[in-house]
Amino acid sequence: MNINAIREQFPILHQEINGHPLVYLDSAASSQKPRSVIDAVKRYYELDNANVHRGVHTLGSRATDAYEGARAKVAAFLNAETPEQIIFTRGTTTALNLVASGYARAVCGEGDEIVITPMEHHSNLIPWQQVAKATGATLKYIPLQPDGTISLADVEKTITPNTKVVSVTYVSNVLGVVNPIKEIAAIAHRNGAIMVVDGAQSTPHMRVDVQELGVDFYAFSGHKMCGPTGIGALYGKKDLLNGMEPIEYGGEMIDFVELYESTWKEIPYRFEGGTPMIAGAVGLGAAIDFLESIGMDEIDRHEKQLAAYAYDKLSTIEGITIYGPKENRVGLVTFNLDDVHPHDVATVLDSKGIAVRAGHHCCQPLMRWLNVSATARASFYLYNTEEDIDRLTDGLIQTKEFFGHAIG
Amino acid sequence: MQLDDLYRRVIMDHYKNPRNRGTLEDDAVTINLNNPTCGDRISLQLQVVDGKVVDAKFTGEGCSISMSSASMMTEAVKGQTFESAIQMAEKFSALMKGDSVEFEENEDIEALSGVNKFPARIKCATLAWNALRKGIENQNKE
Numbered sequence A: 001m002n003i004n005a006i007r008e009q010f011p012i013l014h015q016e017i018n019g020h021p022l023v024y025l026d027s028a029a030s031s032q033k034p035r036s037v038i039d040a041v042k043r044y045y046e047l048d049n050a051n052v053h054r055g056v057h058t059l060g061s062r063a064t065d066a067y068e069g070a071r072a073k074v075a076a077f078l079n080a081e082t083p084e085q086i087i088f089t090r091g092t093t094t095a096l097n098l099v100a101s102g103y104a105r106a107v108c109g110e111g112d113e114i115v116i117t118p119m120e121h122h123s124n125l126i127p128w129q130q131v132a133k134a135t136g137a138t139l140k141y142i143p144l145q146p147d148g149t150i151s152l153a154d155v156e157k158t159i160t161p162n163t164k165v166v167s168v169t170y171v172s173n174v175l176g177v178v179n180p181i182k183e184i185a186a187i188a189h190r191n192g193a194i195m196v197v198d199g200a201q202s203t204p205h206m207r208v209d210v211q212e213l214g215v216d217f218y219a220f221s222g223h224k225m226c227g228p229t230g231i232g233a234l235y236g237k238k239d240l241l242n243g244m245e246p247i248e249y250g251g252e253m254i255d256f257v258e259l260y261e262s263t264w265k266e267i268p269y270r271f272e273g274g275t276p277m278i279a280g281a282v283g284l285g286a287a288i289d290f291l292e293s294i295g296m297d298e299i300d301r302h303e304k305q306l307a308a309y310a311y312d313k314l315s316t317i318e319g320i321t322i323y324g325p326k327e328n329r330v331g332l333v334t335f336n337l338d339d340v341h342p343h344d345v346a347t348v349l350d351s352k353g354i355a356v357r358a359g360h361h362c363c364q365p366l367m368r369w370l371n372v373s374a375t376a377r378a379s380f381y382l383y384n385t386e387e388d389i390d391r392l393t394d395g396l397i398q399t400k401e402f403f404g405h406a407i408g
Numbered sequence B: 001m002q003l004d005d006l007y008r009r010v011i012m013d014h015y016k017n018p019r020n021r022g023t024l025e026d027d028a029v030t031i032n033l034n035n036p037t038c039g040d041r042i043s044l045q046l047q048v049v050d051g052k053v054v055d056a057k058f059t060g061e062g063c064s065i066s067m068s069s070a071s072m073m074t075e076a077v078k079g080q081t082f083e084s085a086i087q088m089a090e091k092f093s094a095l096m097k098g099d100s101v102e103f104e105e106n107e108d109i110e111a112l113s114g115v116n117k118f119p120a121r122i123k124c125a126t127l128a129w130n131a132l133r134k135g136i137e138n139q140n141k142e
Helices: A003-008 A035-048 A058-078 A092-107 A126-135 A152-158 A181-190 A238-242 A278-294 A296-315 A342-351 A364-370 A386-407 B009-016 B064-077 B082-096 B107-117 B119-141
Strands: A086-089 A113-116 A138-141 A163-169 A194-198 A217-221 A232-236 A254-257 A262-264 A320-323 A332-337 A357-359 A375-379 B029-034 B041-049 B052-061
Touching: A035 A058, A035 A278, A058 A086, A058 A232, A058 A278, A086 A092, A092 A126, A092 A163, A092 A194, A092 A217, A092 A232, A113 A126, A126 A138, A126 A163, A152 A181, A163 A181, A181 A194, A232 A238, A278 A296, A296 A320, A296 A332, A296 A386, A332 A342, A332 A386, A342 A357, A342 A375, A342 A386, A342 B064, A342 B119, B009 B064, B009 B107, B029 B119, B041 B064, B041 B119, B052 B064, B052 B082, B064 B082, B064 B107, B064 B119, B082 B107, B082 B119, B107 B119
Parallel strands: A113 A138, A113 A163, A163 A194, A194 A217
Antiparallel strands: A086 A232, A217 A232, A254 A262, A320 A332, A332 A375, A357 A375, B029 B041, B041 B052
């Protein structure tokens, strides 16, 4: 993996921020975009733009081919059985809400259980709270081990024959831990429940095979994997999708419309009411081509190396606390410095051109579990280097000095 | 971008030695406010007598800017009528917009003028002041 050649393809990285070369360590929030993705979106608008699935004219056909071509790329990328099992959405949040509203509300009732974990992002937590409230189902949590991992013994104890839905993140956006999805899915299925996966933090960074994992629904966002904002997808098992009611009604998703009754198109179109994010899908397709050209295993290996390097290097800073396990972690490190609030850490780092995230990371229950109100997080992607982590380490040492002096 | 513009010595002093940190009696007006985007939270208490704030205390969690701002605000608001407290909060909003404003109530507050150059941090500085406004608005409604 030629890191310099990769960095060359990301125009945004080659600029100074506050007088320093940019070190972008916030890809878990949103990744940067390679030129090929930016160009694909531009080319679509300049050459092919029209509405999809409607026009008889040539541009309409080209737009439709581009949009459906992107769907086929997503399907292949996740190793879905067929492209029609990929529903384009605005992102992970919309995809998870679609499962909650379109599937879970219909199947859950009093006495049923929905099982999640305390490490879920709000987008894989609140939809289930709302389903539980609306249906009378009980929301249950698989407890976390002291290091933030999930034990399969706890999974066995929490999931029961009353469980209808299990929804777990593949990778925690705070702890960086990779959860044993395949094993959890097997336990869910043995109890007659379906398995939903929040893939927002896994899809950009590792090879994902939804059939191998044996999951029923899998959601992810394009913008965290070099694609545009406003596009993501939901993968679903064919029989489950076929049994689901749409949650948005309008153009594009209908079969016949009468004055008082209507019927729906087949999947995936019945879940894609209105004009879809065509350019976004085209950009996502280009992002997949880009990632595949480097290789997901290669990207995974690079980021694991960076994570291990960062963990060791940051551990040398006196007064730092790193959250989550050392092993089995993706390319992100969440931490706090003693006596310096993470917002202050982020502001000082920004003054040195280093972009990190500070706050609760949309994981308030997990923050309470960690017994902190906020944390700082550095997250890596294929374009990050060990030099970036050295700059981060130096920046954190300077932050401590600055606050030690300022508070002194 | 000069860090010293933001983190002035007087701010760090209020952060390290917050004034009025603690709680008042149960009959005090209590306002709980949080900043949902970042997790900062404040619980502000105002002891109110005849339309005047006679005492103020706060507890909470947050960065140096939000906590020092709370410390300064509680110092300044003591002894103020509701009307003058709201006027002071208006002045603070103007300070955050980059206006040159004097605070004879507590000159320390002027040290927060540098926050204006750090747009992402303005919400930190205004948290305690929003709690003050909310508390007085609730009192005026009663």
